[in-house]
Structures are given as structure tokens and as C-alpha cells.
Amino acid sequence: MDPVIQPGMLQNNCERDVFDVQQQADDILQASRERHKRLIETFPVGVFRMSGARDGRFLLANQHLVEMLGHTLAGDLCRISVCDIFKDPADFDSLYTQATCGGETTTSEALLNKTDGSSFLATVTMSVVENDSHEVAYFNGLVEDITQRKLLKTKLAQGQKLETIGQLAAGVAHEVNTPIQYVGDNTRFVQESIADLLSLFKQQGRLLNDANVSPEVLDAFNALAGEADLEYLSQEIPSAIQQSIEGIERITEIVRAMKEFAHPDYDEKVLADINQLIGSTVTLGRNEWKYVADVEMDLAPDLAAVPVFAGDFKQVILNLLVNAAHAIGDCSAAGDKGKGLITISTRRAGDWLEVCLGDTGGGIPQACRDKVFDLFFTTKPVGKGTGQGLAISRSIVVERHGGTITYETQTGKGTVFTIRIPIA
Secondary structure: OOOOOOOOHHHHHHHHHHHHHHHHHHHHHHHHHHHHHHHHHHOOOEEEEEEOOOOOEEEEEOHHHHHHOOOOOHHHHOOOEHHHHEOOHHHHHHHHHHHHHHOOOEEEEEEEEOOOOOEEEEEEEEEEEEOOOOOEEEEEEEEEEOHHHHHHHHHHHHHHHHHHHHHHHHHHHHHHHHHHHHHHHHHHHHHHHHHHHHHHHHHHHHHHHHOOOOHHHHHHHHHHHHHHOHHHHHHHHHHHHHHHHHHHHHHHHHHHHHHHHHOOOOOOOEEEOHHHHHHHHHHHOHHHHOOOEEEEEEEOOOOOOEEEOHHHHHHHHHHHHHHHHHHHHHHHHOOOOOOEEEEEEEEEEOOEEEEEEEEOOOOOOHHHOOOOOOOOOOOOOOOOOOOOHHHHHHHHHHHHOOOEEEEEEEOOOEEEEEEEEEOO
16 A cells, blocks of 8 residues: 655755755865964965955964964954054055955065064965956965075085185285284394394494594494484384284184184084184184274183084174174264274073173164064165074074074163083
8 A cells, every 4th residue: 555645745855955065065065164274374374355446454363373463362463454454554555455456376575574563575476366356356375484584595605705805804814824924934034134133333432432543434333324314223123022022913813713703614523622712713803993992801710622513603793793893883873972882791501601792882772682683684774784694603503503682771871792602
């Protein structure tokens, strides 16, 4: 006997089937959304969506971008416009125009702001998404922090440049060293010979006075001695020769410092005399500080050799030395009288080597103190500073040596940088 189909049963069954299919579709869609969300959240770069207007706001952002910009929650980021994160609004305008007019994915480098006032270098990629009317609906974008990559590239380029300069300097130092030795040896020979000759002239004069010679001969000798101004020469010639010898020794010292600074660095740390590295670097950088400051060094005499990358360490000292000289020079240019003072000291502090380098410049302005180690941050005019010296120095001390670099500063009094490197 065939089953009896009750009225409405078929309709209910169809509705249930439709509901089940729809529910399955919703579940699949939700699962797909969750997968995409997890995928976006695990991206090692910032991902965002921006509304279509030029002053458009963030519509969504992954947590990586939120933290990259110094925020805590995505909701905080979605309350500001994308333009606001660009240090230079012109960079955003250019990116927006290219993405909108070209209709293609556009990428450019720009400095982006963080909530703490610092900035970082990033590549920003934007692509436009249009609606059915071919109008801009929104933009999808990616942000990648390339600060470390840029720093590494800069260090590599600087290293290659320094290597080239070092090779040239080593060659020049070698070529100069030999004639300087000749000049030095010959000048010392002249110094000794002149001393003997002057002594002989004086003894000859005494003998003539004591000997039974005619007054005419004695008068002629005294006249010649007077014309030659023998007394003056006996005082000035030794002094002139001594100054020449000191100048030659100075040149020899500079040549030695050039050779040491140009010496190729090792891939591994080597035990080095820190005081000697500092001394040769100060000598090499003398032209930077000699007109604006005096340098006083208080280097611990009993400091044991410390494992360092010698070339990198000298680069840090040179960077800090040049910065100190510039800080003092800026004060002099502002009207302060007299030379400043740069102090350098070394000591052992427990298991650490501690190097302090201070200056009597104007100090670091309050607004800049959180940014001094940021790559490309500088208060110097264009052409004088690149904003790389302290960033590279921090990278060398912290990342290469496992140490720390800090500073204390007072407005109008100066700044002291302290480097600490583990001894073991």
C-alpha cells in the first residue's frame, strides 16, 4: 500500500532541504572567512583595507600592522586615516594618485609614524578595487618594515666603501712610511750634527780669544760671527729641528693610525687592546675635532684585552667622536666662545667593558631624545648628516657584540654616551 502524503509535508521537506543547504553554504563561507582571517593574521607583513577617498580611513588591519604602528587594538587604527601614518603626506599623495590613475598595484618606500613619535622605513603597496560602476570602492594594501634591511644594506655599502678607502689608505700609508723614515732619520742626524758644529764654533771662539792671534784676525772672526748672528742661530736652529722632528713623529703616528684603521676586519671577534683602538681612532679623526675641541682621555691602564670586532668597534668610536665634535661646533657657531671638551674613558665594570665618550655641546633636544638611534633621523642640515651613524653604532654594539649603548644629556651642558660590551 502506497504511503499517504499529508498536505504540506512535501513543502516542509523542501524547506528543510533548502535550509540545510543554506546552512552548509553559510558554514563553508564562515570557515573560508576564518581561514582567510587566520592567513592574513599570520602574514609577516601589515595588511590593511582603506576606504576609497583620498582621506580614507582604515576599514580593517591585521594585528601585525597594528603593532607595527605602535597600537594595541585594530579598532584604534580604524579611527584614523591612512594618510596620518605617513611622515611626509606627499608620499601618500603620490602613492594614492599612482594607484588610482594607473589602476595597478603600486609600491613605494616611505617613512611611517609610530604612536611614540618615532618613525620607521617601510614599503607600502596599494591596489585599487572598483565597484560595478567602475568607481573606486576601496584599496587593499600591504606594509613591510624594511628598516633593518635598509640598515644592513647601508652597512654593507658603507663597509664596501670603507674597504676601498682602507685599501687606498693602506697603500698611501705604505708609500708615505718609507720616505718619512728617511726624513726622520736624516733630520735626527742633522740635529746631532748641528749640535756638534755649534759646540765647535763656540769652542773655536774661546780658543781664538785665548790664543796669541793678531787683533786684526780676531776682529775679522768676530765680525763674521756677528754677521751670521751665531748666538741667534745657536738658539733657533735646534728649536727648528726639534719642531721638524715632532712634526715627522706626528705624521708617523697618523700613518700608523691609517694602517690600523684600514686593516681588514675578521669574521670572528679577536682579543684587542681597547685603549689602543681608541687612541688610533682619535688620531685618525683629529681633523674633525682639533678646531673646536680638546680631547682628554682617561683610559684604564690595567684594562685586559677584550674580544671585539675591531673594525666595527673603531667605527662606533669614530661615529661618536664626530658627533661630539659637531655638537660642540654647533655651539661655537651659535656664538659660544672658546674650544669645547671631548672626554673619553675606559674601565672594567664587573664582567663588562665600559667606554664613556662625552662632549660639552648643547645636549640633545627633548623632542629628539627618543629618536636618536632611529635610522635616518638627524637634526643636522642636508649634506652634513645622514642619520645613519648612531643607528649603525647601536646595531654594532647591541647586535654584533651583545652590549648596550645609552646616553645621558643635559640641555646646554652636553651629552655622554656609554658603551658596555661583555668581556667574556
